[in-house]
Amino acid sequence: MAKTIYYVSSSIDGFIAGADDSLGWLYEIDPGDRDVSSFVGEIGALAMGAATYECVLRDSQLLEHPEKWQEAHSDRPVWVFTHRELPKVPGADITFVSGDVRPAHRAMVRAASGRNILVAGGGSLATAFVDAGLLDEMFIGVVPVMLVSGKPLFTGHLTSSRLSLSNVEQIGQVAYLTYHVLPAD
DSSP, rough: OOOOEEEEEEEEEEEEEETTTHHHHHHHHHHHHHHOHHHHEEEEEEEEEEHHHHHHHHHHHHTTOOOHHHHTTTTTOEEEEEESSSOOOOTOOOEOOOHHHHHHHHHHHHTTTTTTTEEOOOEEEHHHHTTTTTEEEEEEEEEEESSSSESSSSSSSGGGGGGGEEEEEETTEEEEEEEEEOOOO
């Protein structure tokens, strides 16, 4: 059965981007030899927040090099959750949406055709999916850095009774934690 998975890298102190939305700290580490090809092959649709989308646009210079988007996403449609106008990568299958995540999730499930849905960031978007009862799993790469401030890993309240640790893996300096998100009582 297809799952909706929040896949994210976080600092030890719980931030997924620096105070200026930067991800430079993430590029400074050697992620080790993690083969993500099978994971990526199971992804049929992707959701991301506006700040994540803007980081990807900026850091990969996608407006100048739209072919990089195709290399990363090929036939995978992407939904970007935003409340403002954002530039679209030329030729990319991107849908800009706002508001309740449920209608967009239904469209993502249809588009994914039995494959998983990836929530790529940020913390408030992952919280919206949890609050709607739509997030099945969290896959968090904990990176050995302290940012002190920035964009949080998660913006809502989620108790340990709703999270079940299913896997811990170390690759290089990164600890990968997988949690199943249990339904609310």
